[in-house]
Amino acid sequence: MILKTRPLTQLPDVERIKDDIIKNFGTELGEILIEQFRNVYDDVVNLENVERVTALPTANLARRGKLVLLEGTGGGADELFLGIDTGSGGFSWKEITLT
Numbered sequence: 511m512i513l514k515t516r517p518l519t520q521l522p523d524v525e526r527i528k529d530d531i532i533k534n535f536g537t538e539l540g541e542i543l544i545e546q547f548r549n550v551y552d553d554v555v556n557l558e559n560v561e562r563v564t565a566l567p568t569a570n571l572a573r574r575g576k577l578v579l580l581e582g583t584g585g586g587a588d589e590l591f592l593g594i595d596t597g598s599g600g601f602s603w604k605e606i607t608l609t
Contacts, residue, residue: 524544524548527544527547528540531544560590561576561577562578562579563578563579563580563581564581566580566591569600569601569602570593570601573593573601574594574595574601575594577590577591577593577606578590578603579591589605591603591604591606592604
């Protein structure tokens with residue numbers, strides 16, 4: 511069975527996909543597969559919502575909780591930042607690193 515891909519702006523009919531998976535693979539495996547599908551879809555949608563920049567913009571209330579991908583230039587690595595409230599009336603970028 512091949513699942514048809516759709517643009518991110520078009521939400522898939524998850525219930526129809528779930529029914530197809532259950533019919534073809536069984537209930538337990540179908541539930542596992544649909545949960546994984548939802549997780550991957552949510553991850554892709556969230557990545558598409560990340561603002562891509564070549565220089566960090568000013569951290570402010572409007573960017574609190576937002577992700578910004580600082581794209582590496584000249585062979586440099588990308589960096590991911592989250593807008594946060596510093597607790598002292600200001601805002602800042604907190605780098606998210608992989609370990």
